[in-house]
Amino acid sequence: MTKNYLLVVLINILLMGCGSLAKEYDSNTLQTSSNTFQATSDTRLTPSSDNDEDYIPNAIEEYIGSDMYNGDTNHNGILDGLETRGEFGDNYFSKQWYIYSSGSLTNGSGVSSLLGYNLNLLPVYQKYMGYNGGNNIVIQIVDTGVYYLHEDLYDNIDTERSHNGLKFGRITLPSTSQPHGTKVAGVIAARGFNGKGVRGIIPFGKIAVSDWLMYSSLEILEEVWLTGYKANDIAISNNSWGFEFSTQTIPEEYMQRASSQLREGKGRLFVFPAGNLRNIKGSANLQYILNNRFAITVASVNYNNKHSSYSSKGSNILIAAYSGEDIGTTPTIATTTVPQSSNNSSSNPTTWHDDYERNYTFDFSGTSAATPMVSASIGLVLEACPTLTWRDVRHLLALTSKQIDSTNSSWIKNGAGLYHSIDYGFGLINPAKMIEVCQTHYDLLPAEDSFQKTIYPNTPIADNLSTTLLTIDVLRSLTIEWVELTIDSDHRYASDLAIYLVSPSGTKTQLLDQNTISSKASTLETTADWMNGGFRLSSAAFVDEISKGEWQVEIVDKSMGDSGTVNTLKLKIYGH
Numbered sequence: 082m083t084k085n086y087l088l089v090v091l092i093n094i095l096l097m098g099c100g101s102l103a104k105e106y107d108s109n110t111l112q113t114s115s116n117t118f119q120a121t122s123d124t125r126l127t128p129s130s131d132n133d134e135d136y137i138p139n140a141i142e143e144y145i146g147s148d149m150y151n152g153d154t155n156h157n158g159i160l161d162g163l164e165t166r167g168e169f170g171d172n173y174f175s176k177q178w179y180i181y182s183s184g185s186l187t188n189g190s191g192v193s194s195l196l197g198y199n200l201n202l203l204p205v206y207q208k209y210m211g212y213n214g215g216n217n218i219v220i221q222i223v224d225t226g227v228y229y230l231h232e233d234l235y236d237n238i239d240t241e242r243s244h245n246g247l248k249f250g251r252i253t254l255p256s257t258s259q260p261h262g263t264k265v266a267g268v269i270a271a272r273g274f275n276g277k278g279v280r281g282i283i284p285f286g287k288i289a290v291s292d293w294l295m296y297s298s299l300e301i302l303e304e305v306w307l308t309g310y311k312a313n314d315i316a317i318s319n320n321s322w323g324f325e326f327s328t329q330t331i332p333e334e335y336m337q338r339a340s341s342q343l344r345e346g347k348g349r350l351f352v353f354p355a356g357n358l359r360n361i362k363g364s365a366n367l368q369y370i371l372n373n374r375f376a377i378t379v380a381s382v383n384y385n386n387k388h389s390s391y392s393s394k395g396s397n398i399l400i401a402a403y404s405g406e407d408i409g410t411t412p413t414i415a416t417t418t419v420p421q422s423s424n425n426s427s428s429n430p431t432t433w434h435d436d437y438e439r440n441y442t443f444d445f446s447g448t449s450a451a452t453p454m455v456s457a458s459i460g461l462v463l464e465a466c467p468t469l470t471w472r473d474v475r476h477l478l479a480l481t482s483k484q485i486d487s488t489n490s491s492w493i494k495n496g497a498g499l500y501h502s503i504d505y506g507f508g509l510i511n512p513a514k515m516i517e518v519c520q521t522h523y524d525l526l527p528a529e530d531s532f533q534k535t536i537y538p539n540t541p542i543a544d545n546l547s548t549t550l551l552t553i554d555v556l557r558s559l560t561i562e563w564v565e566l567t568i569d570s571d572h573r574y575a576s577d578l579a580i581y582l583v584s585p586s587g588t589k590t591q592l593l594d595q596n597t598i599s600s601k602a603s604t605l606e607t608t609a610d611w612m613n614g615g616f617r618l619s620s621a622a623f624v625d626e627i628s629k630g631e632w633q634v635e636i637v638d639k640s641m642g643d644s645g646t647v648n649t650l651k652l653k654i655y656g657h
């Protein structure tokens with residue numbers, strides 16, 4: 082494997098097969114839906130109205146041809162916007178508890194969701210989605226490709242901005258063993274109110290397909306993320322994949338440039354999963370690609386508002402969204418899939434046995450499934466408030482997210498009064514609140530500023546569970562957006578270390594815990610002393626605190642035997 086290829090793992094708790102590439106279809110066979118595309122204007126959209134209060138805004142009713150003065154057109158006691166029957170319903174909407182949980186049966190095993198534990202999207206549809214239901218928003222799905230011929234995806238595919246590994250304007254159909262990208266696509270933008278299947282969170286949003294995971298080369302990633310055809314119009318990039326451990330720096334350079342250049346300088350938003358490695362103390366902080374301020378890192382939460390058993394921790398986690406776990410015990414995620422995929426048969430309870438031929442499944446879970454919920458929710462927010470920059474979106478996520486599982490000891494209240502957790506970030510995403518705030522009383526952030534301070538302690542790390550404490554004095558006073566700590570240590574087995582960072586306000590977050598990741602050093606192309614030369618960790622926990630004062634770094638070696646010294650510590654703070 083050459084240096085230009087990345088060892089990427091899909092963040093899905095299902096193992097993926099390695100099927101051959103499917104047949105390539107020429108884009109001429111596609112009817113592009115991009116003719117209706119209009120560049121996002123800088124004018125805030127005004128709230129919509131919903132005369133019959135059926136959760137379908139008037140403008141959407143006009144668009145789809147339903148009756149804006151009749152909330153229950155088929156007179157069955159179910160409001161049109163909650164309807165699973167009829168030409169304006171989505172057949173499996175009642176299974177999509179993460180959009181609207183009624184507490185009724187939600188999956189093939191008959192497990193119920195909990196009433197009201199959802200993303201609170203109905204008020205968003207009713208109040209803010211009025212003009213076009215996301216029609217202006219293009220979300221890129223960087224994955225295994227998308228089965229674009231799917232009956233519930235086809236109308237929302239943006240072919241022009243899609244890339245099949247060779248060129249733009251083309252999409253390759255994924256093989257039956259590669260349903261991952263098609264599952265992600267259904268969560269984001271399965272066509273809403275069309276009498277078919279499911280409803281995407283952004284029901285008329287546009288999907289730009291990339292099957293980059295079939296290639297995983299940096300050259301193609303640069304095209305897909307940054308330099309590609311009409312790249313300026315792609316608002317959000319959903320990346321439901323990641324690494325167990327990574328030190329690769331180049332993807333971050335692409336993200337940095339995309340954040341300053343695309344979306345007319347307001348930046349494309351990059352959304353990633355935290356990972357599914359909690360059981361081996363895997364951490365989002367072990368992925369260099371997530372230890373930067375451009376990556377929006379997502380943890381996953383089950384139907385009961387508690388983190389999924391697999392969802393990796395990380396101080397760099399910004400936000401959480403729903404996913405599933407075991408089809409037999411928890412409501413999982415209903416979405417689209419590819420035809421004849423192995424998880425999609427009449428004998429498999431993870432799909433609807435009466436409709437498997439039309440390619441829908443319950444069987445989506447992992448932080449892979451939570452990530453597209455965040456991407457699509459941000460899409461709804463950007464439509465309501467198109468002037469938000471990538472930094473404003475991050476800030477709004479921190480300000481508006483909902484604290485869940487509040488007795489969990491991982492929650493810390495920072496000096497600005499915001500709650501952050503290495504399990505949940507700032508909590509469950511709350512798109513309705515984000516839109517309410519950005520439309521009524523949110524001031525865009527001033528220009529970004531940053532500084533760094535390096536110290537050279539050359540201090541041995543105690544090899545006996547006692548804490549090695551180092552301090553960094555900061556004179557600059559910034560309102561914090563993001564903090565990075567780079568540790569250069571010659572410790573012979575850096576994965577023995579637990580590392581904490583304490584701000585001048587007294588906020589203490591765990592950047593790293595002892596883990597077993599480096600036991601896989603050979604396969605991960607690294608070594609047990611991976612902090613030698615410097616490894617950067619990062620945290621979102623200090624948002625809106627003031628940087629000035631004494632920062633403390635606490636290091637605990639949790640396993641006897643290997644030891645080392647801390648050579649340098651570099652604290653870098655971004656803010657305004």
Ligand SMILES: [Ca+2]
Nearest residue numbers: 131133135137
């Ligand atoms: Ca209506």
Ligand SMILES: [Ca+2]
Nearest residue numbers: 148149151152
């Ligand atoms: Ca109606």
Ligand SMILES: [Ca+2]
Nearest residue numbers: 153155157159
């Ligand atoms: Ca009805």
Ligand SMILES: [Ca+2]
Nearest residue numbers: 171272277279
């Ligand atoms: Ca549908």
